Amino acid sequence: MSQAIQVRGLEKSYKDLKVLKGVDFEVAPGSIFALLGSNGAGKTTVVKILSTLLRADAGSAGVNGFDVARQPADVRNSISLTGQFAAVDEILTGRENLVLVARLRHLKDAGTIADDLLARFSLTDAGGRKVATYSGGMRRRLDIAMSLIGSPPIIFLDEPTTGLDPQARIEVWAAVRELAAQGTTVLLTTQYLDEAEQLADRIAILHEGKIIVTGTLAELKQLLPPAKVEYVEKQPTLEDVFLTLVGTKDQK
Amino acid sequence: MTDIFTLTGRSLRHISRSPDTIITTCVTPVMFMLLFVYVLGGAIQTGSASYVNYLLPGILLITVASGIAYTAFRLFMDMQNGIFERFQSMPIARSSVLWAHVLTSLVANMISLVVVVLVALLMGFRSSAGLASWLAVAGILILFTLALTWLAVIPGLTAKTIDGASAFSYPLIFLPFISSAFVPTDSMPGPVRAFAENQPVTSIANALRNLFTEQPVGDDIWIALAWCVGILVVTYFFAMSTYRRKIS
Ligand SMILES: Nc1ncnc2c1ncn2[C@@H]1O[C@H](COP(=O)(O)OP(=O)(O)OP(=O)(O)O)[C@@H](O)[C@H]1O
Numbered sequence: 238m239s240q241a242i243q244v245r246g247l248e249k250s251y252k253d254l255k256v257l258k259g260v261d262f263e264v265a266p267g268s269i270f271a272l273l274g275s276n277g278a279g280k281t282t283v284v285k286i287l288s289t290l291l292r293a294d295a296g297s298a299g300v301n302g303f304d305v306a307r308q309p310a311d312v313r314n315s316i317s318l319t320g321q322f323a324a325v326d327e328i329l330t331g332r333e334n335l336v337l338v339a340r341l342r343h344l345k346d347a348g349t350i351a352d353d354l355l356a357r358f359s360l361t362d363a364g365g366r367k368v369a370t371y372s373g374g375m376r377r378r379l380d381i382a383m384s385l386i387g388s389p390p391i392i393f394l395d396e397p398t399t400g401l402d403p404q405a406r407i408e409v410w411a412a413v414r415e416l417a418a419q420g421t422t423v424l425l426t427t428q429y430l431d432e433a434e435q436l437a438d439r440i441a442i443l444h445e446g447k448i449i450v451t452g453t454l455a456e457l458k459q460l461l462p463p464a465k466v467e468y469v470e471k472q473p474t475l476e477d478v479f480l481t482l483v484g485t486k487d488q489k
Numbered sequence: 490m491t492d493i494f495t496l497t498g499r500s501l502r503h504i505s506r507s508p509d510t511i512i513t514t515c516v517t518p519v520m521f522m523l524l525f526v527y528v529l530g531g532a533i534q535t536g537s538a539s540y541v542n543y544l545l546p547g548i549l550l551i552t553v554a555s556g557i558a559y560t561a562f563r564l565f566m567d568m569q570n571g572i573f574e575r576f577q578s579m580p581i582a583r584s585s586v587l588w589a590h591v592l593t594s595l596v597a598n599m600i601s602l603v604v605v606v607l608v609a610l611l612m613g614f615r616s617s618a619g620l621a622s623w624l625a626v627a628g629i630l631i632l633f634t635l636a637l638t639w640l641a642v643i644p645g646l647t648a649k650t651i652d653g654a655s656a657f658s659y660p661l662i663f664l665p666f667i668s669s670a671f672v673p674t675d676s677m678p679g680p681v682r683a684f685a686e687n688q689p690v691t692s693i694a695n696a697l698r699n700l701f702t703e704q705p706v707g708d709d710i711w712i713a714l715a716w717c718v719g720i721l722v723v724t725y726f727f728a729m730s731t732y733r734r735k736i737s
């Protein structure tokens with residue numbers, strides 16, 4: 238297997254609502270892949286299927302060479318998930334949260350691992366406090382730190398910077414870049430086009446249940462009709478590409 | 490296995506950070522005990538020397554019934570929180586989370602039971618039971634707690650709201666009132682008496698009472714054990730299949 242993540246013809250419905258109608262994409266090892274889509278596009282659904290929390294109705298998905306439906310335990314051994322909503326224990330302290338995950342991953346020196354991560358995510362001072370007292374940004378940083386424990390080869394980040402202030406966003410971006418530099422494959426979902434633009438090696442746009450386009454930022458920019466480029470003075474942003482491709486509703 | 494203990498440690502830490510859950514669990518049974526012993530007890534004929542001695546077994550069962558409401562509550566809260574999905578996406582056995590809640594429930598209920606027994610001792614409860622009888626009492630209470638814990642797991646997994654998750658325990662708390670726990674059943678009218686004599690609380694309460702007073706336990710203990718094991722087996726399988734459906 239050459240791809241870290243391989244998704245073919247993925248379909249998923251909730252009752253009558255068809256959310257995924259044949260999603261295909263591939264993610265190369267060690268790259269950062271951004272799955273872009275508006276609210277309700279199905280990004281979280283894709284991430285849940287890839288992290289074995291949900292079963293697909295049809296299609297197949299491979300993660301680190303393992304099939305999510307047939308080898309879920311191997312998949313779980315290869316991944317780490319940071320879900321859309323912070324998956325932290327509010328009653329424990331930040332440090333206790335990290336120690337808990339390190340223990341569940343059967344790592345030695347859980348305490349040392351926790352202290353290192355607290356320092357890396359500027360949480361050392363808050364480490365002994367209950368997470369319930371943390372701000373949204375601190376909680377998110379702790380959440381991501383918990384996902385790094387055990388250095389799994391593939392990390393899923395579902396809207397990692399939603400609700401963060403610009404400073405915290407930049408910190409998270411730096412952490413993601415560092416991960417990729419160490420060879421970790423990162424699949425992140427986002428509604429922020431500039432986030433995909435800043436971070437991702439490749440971008441896929443999920444719209445109405447399908448991936449309507451995938452490519453590098455440069456490739457996506459070429460999809461804009463050249464005529465339009467002549468009228469606008471600045472380079473088209475990914476936002477322009479996105480809105481052109483999905484067709485904004487308010488224009489109708 | 491180590492994962493279950495790690496996760497149980499986490500839940501127990503939750504309890505130690507909010508010990509009010511233990512206190513709240515004990516308040517209802519202790520109130521009943523005060524009410525019955527000091528207000529109503531004088532008018533109740535049990536044929537036993539001290540009413541608190543007669544009453545305690547039923548009070549202990551009420552303690553467990555009110556304690557498991559928190560089991561359902563803790564499980565429900567965990568399922569709502571993203572941390573549940575984190576555990577499910579990690580390389581640990583998926584049932585560990587559930588087992589950790591069950592063990593936590595057992596520990597929390599044992600603490601509540603000890604507190605209630607201590608209050609009863611202050612109120613004049615005395616037992617002639619030897620070590621073997623006390624062990625038998627503990628065994629029955631553990632079995633009873635496990636049976637009700639697995640029952641509590643079901644609403645904990647399926648409830649839509651917090652209130653729904655713990656509401657199931659109210660009927661359980663009142664079941665002892667239609668049993669031999671507070672008054673001997675022979676004072677009850679026909680159909681009520683038939684129900685009272687054949688529901689699990691009566692045999693369990695009688696068995697505990699006989700153990701406390703070193704009386705021969707007779708058939709009651711076997712009926713009590715059969716009820717506990719029966720409820721345990723049924724609720725365990727039902728809860729497990731609910732859990733599997735929930736996480737797949
Ligand atoms: N458990 C569920 N039951 C029913 N419908 C669901 C369920 N989960 C998601 N949906 C629906 O499926 C669609 C896709 O949801 P999903 O959470 O995957 O979108 P998303 O792209 O992550 O959106 P957002 O940007 O808001 O996080 C939405 O219309 C949502 O209402």
Ligand SMILES: [Mg+2]
Binds near residue numbers: 280395396
């Ligand atoms: Mg989402």
